[in-house]
Amino acid sequence: MSNLWIHPSLLLIGGALLLPLIPKAFKKAFLLAVPLATFGLVLSMLGQPAAVHGQITFLHWTLTFGRVDSLSLVFAVIMSGMCCIGTLYGLHVEEDAQHSAAWVYVSGSLGAIFAGDLLTLFLFWELMAFSSVFLIWFRRRPESTAAGFRYLLVHVAGGLSLLAGLILYVHATHSIEFKLFAIHNTSVAEYLILIGIILNAAVPPLHAWLPDAYPEGTFNGSVFLSAFTTKTAVYALCRGFAGMELLVWLGVIMSLYGVVYAIIENDIRRLFAYHIVSQVGYMVAGVGIGTALAINGACAHAFAHILYKGLLFMGGGSVLFMTGETRMSQLGGLYKKMPWTFLLTLIGGLSISAFPLFSGFVSKSMIVQAGFDDPHLYWAAFFLMLASIGTFYCNGLKVPYFVWFGKDKCSPAVRERAGDPPWNMLAAMGLAAFLCIFLGCYTPALYNLLPFQAAAHAYNAYTPFHISETLQVLLFTALGFFLLVRLQKIEPHAGTNVDLDWFYRIGGRAFLWLARKPVQLIDTAVGEIYRVGGLVPLMKSASLVGRFDNHVIDGAVDGLASTVRSIGQRLRGVQRGAMQDNLTVGFAIVAGLILAFLFFKGFSS
């Protein structure tokens, strides 16, 4: 094995920085080459013994940038692979910054996955949040800007929880190694780290940022968003909290929570977003069950999920890109205009529903089986089966039916614009669809990557009982769906479904009102008193002082004044309200403070 180990994130960050300098003629080739090279680099690590690379001594801590083992590799393979598909999907986007933001986001994910210590994990964790928000802002709608800020604020709060937990944990254990935490006598520090991680996994009640932000992203940005943040969190849970019983509860709750909201949702991309919550619920429950089969299931399901959820978001993105509309109450009958988009999205829908021969069938069933293996977890397994009914209902039936068939409720403009998307979008969807079917049909492709090889080889998804059980559940769900369509009980209606983001959306407004009304009233009153009582006498005395100043002090102070002015000009940049700049500065200050803290802790202990 060579000593030289290149971090895959470096390729993506390097590519992101170089992208604006690439001549237009080579741009598309470059856009494809960088993710492919990253994917190739990750693939080259397969089949080698687990190893640790890229260790840097920082103060007296050892930072580990490259912990390569079977758990990190299964996630790295699918994430670098999805980066290729996502970039192909958005290949025709002219704006370099959109591609750069996506690549930096992916590099954050890969960095967090290969991180062997908590400090490196935190660094890349924040890189993900601060780069991914641009995928929302680039849609350039006022709603997207607002949703992006909410997304960022929630993630900064989660990051702070992670950071606080990290500091307490390091203080208590004198170790920054990222390994399995104490899942039974869990300390406050570990709970804070857990909160930071499950916020990124969108576990209720910390989930509302996801269905709020993802549908507001650009048509291709949301494809990236759907894949990386939540699944990096699933990886971190597998690494740090495997077997924690609390996670079974949370996972089951979120799998049903997402389903119920998806059933009443009208916007297709928001419906898909709620199904991320639901599907990640399976993975979280799998991590909570914690047996070899369950952890394999969580990893396999994350792997399959990234592909089929990417495919669904590509389908939804195509509808948005071609028609400008994503509400089912304003769509319908599009099969005539977008037949290929229909077929490919349907394949995504069948995969997420775990239809036999599609990818979800061979991954989701491991988690459910792990539940049925333990008599104390029968309840969890039954609830997960119930959630899978809602999954097929929404992704396999409701969206395909009400977007491509059903009653045509398109406006003339939408009908005029509709059509299958450009070749690169169809190619990316075709690739993802092929992989969904390939994984479902040829199980060793996925099972050979899983962390517990013995359990993976002992498991067989295609038993007569499992096939029969799945077909019964899914096909009779379909029967129920068409009966309800016939009875006209489930027509999608326009509406906003209020979720827990209500608290900070309306709470933020209450704060604004407080700032606008009472505080402004006081401010005006104080200003008035100052003007009458202070300003007029002040002006008089000032003119006296001014005369004195002009003649005596001027010369001495001139130099000082110019210094002050230059400082003032620099400060003005901060005052202007350039929120993004301020956040960057604030983030840098916080990072500096942590490092200073760790530095002094290092000396005192």
Place this chain on the structure above:
Amino acid sequence: MNLLQIIESLRRNLKTVVLGCYAVLVLVVAADVTRWALTAHSREAPVTAESVQGFWASLFEAAETIPVFWTVFGFLGCVLLVIVSKAVVGPVVTKPEDFYDE
């Protein structure tokens, strides 16, 4: 024949397609009954710990021993989920589209 023509020909013959779907449902149920009959002699009594006797254990036993259990589960589960979502949750959380607009 391109994809659109395939879809349109299926739509023209909707009656046949629907009949075909019903046939598939019947086949699935028949297959499960056959599977059940073939494995009945080799089925052991499910192993259940003393502490988990109760609702979930009996449900598990039903799933293991009663044929077409999952047919009923799928159909009733679908109807139940839709009723809970549309009739209980929906009226509470669904607001007009401009709810958050200022």
